[in-house]
Each structure stands twice: as C-alpha cells, then as structure tokens.
Amino acid sequence: MQDVKEFRPKIVAFCCNWCSYAGADLAGSSRLSYPADVKIIRVPCSCRVNPLFILRAFQRGADGVIMAGCHPGDCHYTSGNYFARRRMTLLFSMLDYLGIERERTRVEWISAAEGAKFSKTMNEFAATIAALGENKRLEDLRCKN
Amino acid sequence: MQELMKKRAIELLADGTCDRVLGWEKGDFAYDQTPALFHTAEELRASFVYNGFSAANLSKYLVKECRAGGKIAVFLKPCDTYSFNQLLAEHRIKREMIYVIGVACDGKADVEKLKDAGIDGITDIREEGECYVVSTIYGDKTVKKAEALAERCLNCKSRKHMAYDELIGESGEVVPNSGRFDMVEQLEAMTPDERYEFWRGELSRCIRCNACRNVCPACTCEQCIFDNPKSGVAQKAAVNSFEENMFHIIRAFHVAGRCTDCGECSRVCPEHIPLHLLNRKFIKDVNSFYGEYQAGEDPAARPPLGRYEKNDIEPGEAGGNRA
Amino acid sequence: MQRIGVFICHCGTNIAATVDVKAVAEALGREPGVVFSTDYQYMCSESGQTLMRDAIREHKLTGVVVCSCSPRMHEATFRKAAEKEGLNPYMVEIANIREQVSWIHKDIAEATEKAIILGRAAIAKVHLNKPLTAGESPVTKRALVIGGGIAGIQTALDIAEAGFEVDIVEKEPTIGGKMAQIDKTFPTLDCAACILTPKMVDVAQNEKIRIFSYSEVESVKGFVGNFKVAIRKKARYVDEEKCTGCGICTEKCPQKKVPNAFNMGLDTRRAIYIPFAQAVPKVATIDANYCTMMKTGKCGICQKFCGVGAIDYTQKDQIVEREYGAIVAATGFNPMKPTQYDELGYATCEDVVTSLELERLMNAAGPTAGTLLRPSDKKHPHTVVFVQCVGSRCDAENEKGKPYCSKICCMYTAKHAMLIREKYPDTEVYVFYIDVRTPGKNFDEFYRRAVEQYGVHYIKGQVGKVVEENGTLKVQASDLLSGEQLHIDADLVVLATAVEPDKSARSIATMLTASMDTNDFFTEAHAKLRPVESPTAGIFLSGVCQGPKDIPETVSQASAAAAKVIGLLAKDKLTCNPCVAESDEMLCNGCSSCEKVCPYGAITYADKEFRGPNRTTLIRRVASVNAAVCQGCGACTVACPSGAMDLKGFSNRQIMAEVDAICKM
Amino acid sequence: MKRLSFARLNEFFAAIAASNALYLPVDNSKGKAEYKKWQEGTEMSRQLNTLRSAKDFFFPQTENLMEFKMDGKSVEVIDTRREAEDFVIFGVRACDAASFKILDSVYLVDPVDSYYKTRREHGVVVTLACARPAETCFCKVFGIDAADPAGDVTAWETDEGLMLRANTEKGEKLLSLTAALLEEGDERAVEAAQEKTREIIEKLPLSSLSTEGLGAGKTAELFDRPEWKALSEACLGCGTCTFVCPTCQCYDVRDFDTGNGIKRFRCWDSCMYSDFTLMAHGNSRNSQVERFRQRFMHKLVYYPDRSGGTFGCVGCGRCLSRCPISMNIVKVMKTLGGKNK
C-alpha cells in the first residue's frame, strides 16, 4: 500500500488591485482566516486576467482558480470588470462544455470593504475544491513529477 | 454557372476592373480544387472551375492579396461573405482593393462522404441535375447530391450574401432555423463526464497540423501566440491531453465573437474533429447571453466581447446543464 | 539572469510570531538568481531601508523582493529606497506575507510554507521585471468640488485661497447644505447661520470660485490631472445673470401650496422660490412640478412682475464641459426618514419629528419663527421625549437600519434638550439613550451641563412604542437601570435618526471610479494615513460623504482635502504610472479589438511600413498606446487576439511565472 | 509461403499478442483507419490505408529525450530512456513499408539516432499487399509494388485465405510463434491476387506520372522556376501534408519547464511552418514560397541527390486527400516535371 497523501488543493486567486486585493488585505488585518491553499496573484484589474492564465494554472497543477474583482459598476477603470465578466462567462461555459468541472472556476466581486466576504468566499471555494478532489481533466502530468 | 463566372472574370480583367481574379483551379479528380489567382483569360479558360466541390473559403487570401497592390476580383459564396465582412471589420483587408462577385451556392459536396459510401478510384465527377455521376476505375456510380452534401452545408445558416459588388446567380435568405446548434444542445444535455469523454475522444486525435488555424479566416494574426517563442505558451505537436485541450480552447476563445461559422476548420481537419462545435458553442452562448449576434453580418457592429451591459449574466450562472 | 536580493520583514512580531522568518530567508536564498537573502525586524524602518540599500550596493543587486506587509502599504517606500541606490524602482516586488499569511494563519509550519511560496512567486516575477520609466502628464490647474455644503464650501475656499480655480457643483438652487438648516451648533451654541453665511458670501465673491448651482455632474472622463467633466445645469427657468434676487416673484406667485423642502416640509412656499434669505446665488428658481405656467401654459405672473426680465419658461438643461486636475467629493448626507419604524409612529403622528425637523421648528427663520410649537395643533409642548440611535447601530443583517454609529446625534440631542429647557423651563425633557457618546473637545462637559444644569432626564433604555391618543403621545419605554417600564404622556417626540450618505453619492462614485463601502460612504485610500484621498488618484473626500462627522470635524477634513488638492495642483507635471500597455508592432494585426475595450481612448492606429520577407516592405495598420493616457488596467491585453498588447509591470510572462511558482509541486 | 484461414485470423492475432504488443489498423469513430493495439475483439479495418502513416511507431510525434532536475541552484541530468517493448505492426501497406527505408537512411546512418534505432529493433513489420488501390495512389511511380510489399513478413489476402511470407529472420521468428495456426500455402493464389492488383494499378490515373526532369542533380534547374510562386500561392502553411507523410522526418527539440526541472523532448516539425529554420539570427526562409519549395525540392531533388536517386516520396497519396487546399506533390511534379503536360 502506497502512503496516501492528504489532498491539499492548490488554489490560485487572481485579485484586482483596487478592490479584491484590498479586500484580502482587510481580511488579513481583521484576522479573518482562510485556507493557506489559497494563493493570491495581484493584477491591476480583473480585465487583466487572460484565459491563458487560468488554463496555465490548471496545467501547472492548480485544482481551482478564482478571479475576484470590483463589483460591477465599481471598477477602478470604469468598465474593466464588465469585460472580464463576459470573458469569464464564456470561458467557464466552454470549460463546462468540454466536461471540465464547472466548480473549479469561480468569479466573485469583492470590494475593498468586504474583508469578511473575501474570507468567506475563499473558505467556501477551498471547501468546494477539497470536495472535488484533484484536478484530473486539465492537468499536465509533466508538471506533477 | 461556371461558364457565366468565367465569362464575367474575363470581362473584368479586360475592362481593367481588376488585374487578377481569385477563384478555384481544376485538379486531377474533379474534387481536388485549389484556390488560385488567374491573371489572364487563357488561365481562366484553361483551369477555372466552379461546381459542387468548390468548397474553399477564399476570403482569407485577401489579407495577403491586399498588400500585394492592384485590385483583385474574388468569388465569394454566401458564407464566405461573412468572413469577408469580419475581415473588413477588423481592418485586415481593404474594401477598395477588392471587387467582390457574390456567387450562389446550394451547398458543397464532401468527397469523404462518397468515399465513406464505398466509392473509390474516383477519376471524375459530373453534375447531372440533382445527382453526381462519379466515374471510377471500377465503373460509373450515381449519387444524389443531397447524400454527398458536406456536414456544414446541412446546417447552412445563410444563403444571403452579406457583401458584394455584383452577383452571379441569386442571393438567398438567412435560414431561420438552420439547426446548427442542435449538436451543441445535444452535448449540453449530456453529463459532464459524457461531454468530457466525447471531447477527449475527438481532441485526442489532433495531430496539431494547424490546418484548422491556418485555414480559419478569423486566425489572421501576424504571428500566432502558439508559434511565438516569446509568448511563453508556444507549442508544436501537442505532447499530452492538456496541450490538445489548451490549443483548441484558446483558439476557440480567440475567435469567440469573431467566428463567422464558415466551417472551414472542420472541413480541413485531417482527423475529422468537429471543431466547429467549439465555435458554435461560443456563438450559441453569445446569442443566449448577450443577444443574437453573428460575426460578419454587419461590419460596423460592435463585437460581443468589445461591449457589455451592466446587467450581463454572471459567470457563475453560465455553464452547467441548462434547460 | 537577475541578481536578486530577498528581504524578509519580521514586522515586529506581526510576521515573525507566525512565520519562521529565518527559514523563509534560508529557503528563498537557495532560489536560482537569489544572491542575498536576509531577515530584519522592521524593513520599512530607516535602518531596514539602509540594510536594503547596502545590500543593493554590495551585492550589485538587479532585483529586490521584500516579503512584508501588503504592497498597498509599503511598495512605494521600498521602491523609493531602491531608487536612491540607483536601482530602477520597478525592479522591486513585494510578497505579502503579513495580510495574506501571518495575520490569517495560525500554524507556523503552514504559514512558513505559504510565505516561501509567495516569496518564490515574487522572485519568479522579478526575474522577468524590466526597468520602467515613468512618463509625464500635464496638470489642469483647476479643481472641481461636488457638493456645496459646509465641506464643499471650506474645501473650495481653501483651494481658491492658494490661488487655484475651483468650481462647485451643487444640485440644489443654493449652496449651504445641511448646515444652513441647522439652528445652533454644539458645543458653543452659536448660531449656524451666523458662521455659515459669511463663508457662503466669501464663496460668491471669490473670483477664483465658480458656482454651478442647481447643477449635477453628468459624466467624468480622464484621469488625475486631466479630468474632463460634463456638468448638467438644470433649467431653473430664471436667467441667473439677470435675476437680482429681489424676491418679488416669490411673493406674487399664486401657487402657494408647495411643500417647503428647506423647512423639511413643515410649511409651504411658492412655485417660484429662493430657498432662504441668505441663499447663494440669490437667484429664484421655478419648481416646474408645481408652476401653473409650466403645467398649463397659463399664468405668467412672475414674468410680468420681474423687473429685469429674468424669467424664461423655455430654458433648457445645459451641458457644460470643464477640465479639472482634481475632484473633491463632498456629497454630504441626509438624515434617515424613519418611516420603517411603525412603532415609533413617525409616519402616522404629526408630532413625532426628526431632529432636523426640530431644528427648523426652533429656528427663527423656520415655520414657527423660532417659537417651539408642535406641528399638529401649533401648541407649545410640555413634555418632550428624545429617542436616540434610531436606525443607527443596527446589526448588519437588519434591513431597517444602518450598522454604524451616526456620531453626531448624542451631541445635537443634548443641544436640543438644553435649548428647550433654557427657553421653556416648564417643559420636561426625556432622552432615551443606549450609550451617550461624547468624545470631542468640551463635548462631555456639554452633555453634563444638560443633565446637571438643565435637568434633562437621561434614561438608559429604549422606546418600544409611541401611540397617539387624544392628542397625546403615549410613550412606552424601558428604564434598564431601574428595571421599570415607563409610560410617558408626551407632546412631542423627537427621533435622532441615522445619518445616510446622499442618494446621489453612489452614481457619482461610479463616475469617479472611486470605491465605496457597503453603506455607500466613500472609501478612503488608507483609513489612517490617507483619510482624505480616495484610492483613485486625483479624487479627494470631504465631509460626511466619507463617514459621519460633526461640523468641526467636517471643516478640518475639508481643509485637509483642500491641502491635498493644492499639493496636486501645485505640480506642473505628474509622473504617470509606467505600468501601462504597450503594443508589439511586429505582432499587431491592427484589428481594433483593443481600442474597443479601452476606457480611456488611449489607443490609436496608424499605417506603418515594415520589412516584409526578402527585402520587401509592407504597410500594416498597427496600434500604439498613449502612455500618458493609459492607466494600465490591461483590458486591451486580453482583448488582443495576437498577444501583441502587453502590460508593463504585469506582463503575460510575469503573471504566468507567478502562476507557475505558486502551482509548483 | 504459409496460409492462414481467415476464420483463424483472430487466433493468429491472439498468438502474436501473447508475447508482443500487436498494432493493426482499426476503424475509429469517424470510420477512418488508425493503428490501435489489438485486444480480444478488435476488428481489423477494411480501409485501404490508415489516415496517419505507420512511421509513428518508429518516429513518434513527440518523444522525451532527457530531463533536467533542478533543486534550488543545482541541476541534475536524468536519462529517461526506457527499454522498449517488442511490438508487431500488422497491415502496413507497401508505401509505408518503403518509407521505413527512407527513414532508416536518415536515422540509422552516423550519427545513429538511438531512440529511433531502439524502436526499429524492437518492431516487426507485417505488410499487407493492396487489393484495391485508390485514385490517389502512385507508388508505382517510385518503383514500389503495392502487390508485393516489403517488411519482415508480407501478407496477401487471397481467395484461399491470408498468405504469409517471412522475409527476414524477425519475420521467421514471428511466424514460428503462430506455427500451429499456419499451413503451407500455394504461391499461385498469391500470384493471382497480385495480378489483379497490378491490373488495377495500371488503370490508376496517376500511375503514368513521370519523374522525368525531377530527381538527383536537378537543383539548379528547378530551384528558381517561376512556377513555384503560383503553386505555393494557396498554401496555408499548415503541416497536414508533413504530418500525414510517411517519409517526412523533421523534428524540433524543445524544452518544457515543469517548474522543478526541464523535460527535453522532440516533436515533429514541418518545413511548411513559419518558424521552421528559425535561428538566432532570424529565419532563412521567410516566405511561404520558399518553405513550399523546400518541402518538394527535398522529396524530389535533395533526397534523391543523397540517396542514389531514390525519391523521398512513396506515393501513398495521403497528402492528396488531406491537403486543405488540394495542393500536392503530384501537382508539383506535373507542373515542374518534364513529360506530364
């Protein structure tokens, strides 16, 4: 029997600099914890998130990818998150169409004032990914050994 | 039809409207036509062809031809005119350099269908009314045109020319219920596991020959990111299932909102992967999420990913088995 | 290969208590390209910065990674320090191991592991960083103040004082705001009008200040230093230039039954009106909703009586375009209308009023000419009950109220109670409170005076029910200290309702791309260190739009915002964010996809000549980015189908390198 | 000559599969033939040929060469070569069998490609003579006899059953594995089948294609021919022709960074691609006409130059049916060759 390692999901969170990253800071300064499996990448705006980045994360072994941005209408750059929303809607729908678990990708709008929401969202998402288990459908085994 | 086109092309060369004509050139077996430039009446007389096997969408060649100087005449089928408009919208071609002759199309034949039906050793194919008479080294065979109709033409979305300077034959109408999303809907109705199996089965055959990309009139990048070593995502042959998925997802996304559904990708795939089902998924999603939109219908229309509504649906609401 | 230095900050024990900083320094020191790695108690301190500068010099570092607090906190500090040592500031990256690690994780092993991974991601990014140089953009030397209350007035005056032009946009016909409606001010009890109106006059007379009254901001474009704002001047049907403010029209107008908003609807005015005697600008306005001429086309009396021909029924809204270098939001507040509290009877009993209504009832220019008479029967009330915290301090889930303390109610209620007791010693005054909050200079003394000197009854407890019975308000309340339930027959009940941001603030914030909190108060760039700036560059905050404040606090914040604006306008050029988009012309298709998503119009196209294959030339349409206009959101980089558009400082390769580092097995 | 009754074909496959991985053409979901590993119940395709060629067995589309493992600043080189398993490919047509010789002439000469060599040594090729060649077939032009293919074992489908002939020691060994199922066969049945095939071949439209004016030594004559431009005009620059071609042998060596190390692999490349021959200084073939010319000059001139006149094409016809724009080597030969007008 091989030793079975406890599954620790890898989760990449793309956070826009103005709202969600600040929301993460607020979660931090309010000591609202969320699993260490969540690692944040700062981008200027959710509209900077290229579908390529999301696929790349899955390739490299991520089990879940979440993108967080300002609430629609509150984008620091006026309209960035509206474009991001369309892009992600289409991308997620396509991933679903290809049979890749829909729940592995998520978009949330988290303002700079919503530290609690940030923490809650990340806890929820991490739990969802933990329940789904390892990402098998978009993995690149070369990156796993 | 072919003779009318040939005659008109010769006239256009003669009257100086254009200095070359883009059309289809005869091959060895009637079905293997090659897109070609005709510079003289002699060339046209000798090898210009237009029939049920003139399948290639010629619009993409205009990107290159517009840079060559001199006005070019081109024959475009209805579906090709959508690609033409899209290229115009994206400033890839210059309208004033091109003389468009819209040609009627009642669907193109797919020689693979004949071969799948057991007809081999084909030496020539003639059209006789509603039938193709196929000469083979094993004798003549007659096939109903409808039975040889290419997959993409079964769900023809439009027989209407979106752009032309003149028409040969008649322009039809947009087909309201083309059924082109039927297969997409069937896939959507499957479970995620079934869909995954379906696409693995299809995409695992991909040999990354890039025929789909290189024929695609929406893929006119100066250099594809997959060919650009500086992009960080360049690949050649797909090493594993991830890379197969990656290439096709990104390519489909890249043409999302720009794909005119001309069907060339699936036509040229040597492995017969139904790539159009990826593009049609995006077209269907755009239609249902953001309102009806067909790339290439109106070159002035704003593409769906270049605009937004404040109350667009959330990504979380997309996907899943929607009723 | 970069030569990277890594610095792990302890942040005292903030980081070091949960993250094994030595282990992080050691692990990151083994990463390819890292030539120096250390930890230090406070990297942001002078000595921490010196440590970093020494290392840059001694180890010839080409890149720096600081593992510390959020980059939103000290990225600029560390970049500046690196720059002093000759390293391009954009070669410095921060790994946030405080907010994202030590403050949210408890397990040291887990936190240390995560800190290492975040450090690796930052190192991976720095490997691909390139020195960036900031461009410059000019500054329009004029400020816009949105809102003409005391906050906007003070900000405008201070900016004008420094010699810069200021425009005030006020949606009401006059500036003055809420303070103009207030009778007296705490804790000095001086008359609000006496201290406000001279300032209003100053504004009117200041050559640097232009007032757009009865106007609203229509759209805002541009960016810090270069805003373009469209202002809608609503039609007031009176020519502002001609009107002398003589007021004849407001006396002759036959439509007398218009609720007087300035007096909180407690009396009426005419359809053509000047809100109050000291209004600035003192110009009449026709209320088109009530004007008979506007509604039926028959009347025209005001026009007949106007000696200067200022009345113009055909006036239309006008859009004025103005350019500004800075914008101050001073959109103010409104007291909540407590109609959702059925038990308090505001909606049903005329004699249950809000505190601002009471101000008008006590004001010499108010509906009762300063004599306290209750609205229902215009009689003098003998028992007055004040209810504190109406709609404030509610649970976040509570739909009726606000979660915050409105801050000013304790003090103004003490003021009201005191004034009533002083003017009408025969009146019993009860104040039902939850807590009495009086932080502020001379505030608690003021409140104690109300209790000790004026004999106001302060009762800890809340009012449960107010019912009107035969002209008396039956107040049922609990006295928590005695444990009794009280039943008081009151003549007047005054509700200290919550302060709410003005309804217009949300849409203005959207136009300004300034962020707001869940209560629709503007968010400041930093709660402690940058309290009068919005996170959006060039947008400043003044007054209650940022959070509940009393007058002294509002005025000091208004002046602080003005100081920030002056600091900005004093510059001739602003250095631009160098993290802007850039188009690789060799890859660009000229397809215009990027242009369609650019919110700033920063992308233009031109036909350019390129080398084709084999010594040919070809002309291609390619995009170029105006670096002074681009704000670096990156929308174009994803819209670009060919990957020609990339964002400096957040390039595709950099972000993917971070992804790779984070996902690495 | 051995004979196997068609009824016992399955037993024959099972006997081979007992000690070898056995691959044979199988119809896929699209009704096209591709090589699949045999297992009980696998049905052999009736198609003339597989969509992709048999070269994949010896020269796979991608192949790991070695790995570098990185830990902090240290790098370790790891040999990833594994002992290959013995395998048998059944049903290879004459054209593909001939292509192996061409590949051998590239990969088995000094410096020997050890990856290729290992596979070649472990593989046994059982060819199957063509019974019904297609209009796109032109192997005859290059001196290949579809009725008598090479390979370790040659098989014919005749009226009397499957006839098998071992051509090499490896072939003998394979047949000995299945000896219990085989009987002695009659040469005449084979000859009858061959005759039928050859009759058809004579009738094929491309059998009369001439190689005159092409081949070794024609570089100077053909290189600057103006027809290249028109021929290549429609070429999309995709790699379909090269990837379905049994003789195309170019590859690219690439590194894949896994985050913890590098996997160095090779993968097929195509001279039709714009980044083929991309070097530090840039690209020596900047236009599609140059790339297009390269591919056909290689098959028709350069390779013959180096191999004593043997053409680098085996006439399998795959590029004829797969090219998206139906441009192909036959059209090139007809345009540039001497006697084809």
Place this chain on the structure above:
Amino acid sequence: MSHDKKQAVLDEILRASGVDVRKCMRCGKCTATCPAFDEMEYHPHQFVYMVEKGEIDKLAASPSIFKCLSCFACMERCPRQVEPAKLIEAVRLSVIRAKGANHLTPEQIPALLDEDLPQQAITSAFRKYSK
C-alpha cells in the same frame, strides 16, 4: 450542576435557538416593547444578559419563561437581530424536555379547550407547550 454540564445546557440553548447573545448592545428595546412586561420577573433584555452570563438555572426556575406570549415583538423590534423570543423558546423547551412525559397529550386537549379562547392563543399555546 457541574461546570461542564452547565456549559452543555448553555450550548444546547444557544444551538437550539440559533441566537448570538453577544450581538446584544443592551438597548432594551425588546423590553420596552414587550406586552407581557408586567407579568414577568425577568424581561427580554435580561433573558439575553442572563444567558450570556450562563445563569440558565435561575432563568429556568422562573415562571417568566411561560409568561412570554411568543408575540415576537421583541424579535421584530431588535435592531441587532438578537431575537430574544427564540431564546426564551429554547429555555422553555429545555425545561419542558427535562420534565419528561409530564405534560399534555393531544387527547387531553379537547376537554380542556375553552370555547371563548381566541384561535391565536390556541396556536400560541401549541407552539409553547406541545413540543
């Protein structure tokens, strides 16, 4: 009662009621609004405070818990969503359950019904006693 047992009772009451007593800011609006004020020894705001302090025994022994009308006025009015009525209900339940089977069975009810009793009171009584 041992400390642990006391804690267990408290936990059960908090769980059953779903009330977070720490949210209370002691404004007393629940008490001010309570129609049964005069009948009660402990008033709604005291309930909350006593539960927070863990004084369940005192509360359980008081008849006040049965004086509550379950009118929910306190829940409706509480600005902090503390919901004292749910807390009272939970205490009441814990008392009833501790009594075992010693309470009314459905068969006994018809005989005890008073024709003049308003329907609302009956429903309220069921809510209070029938669990």
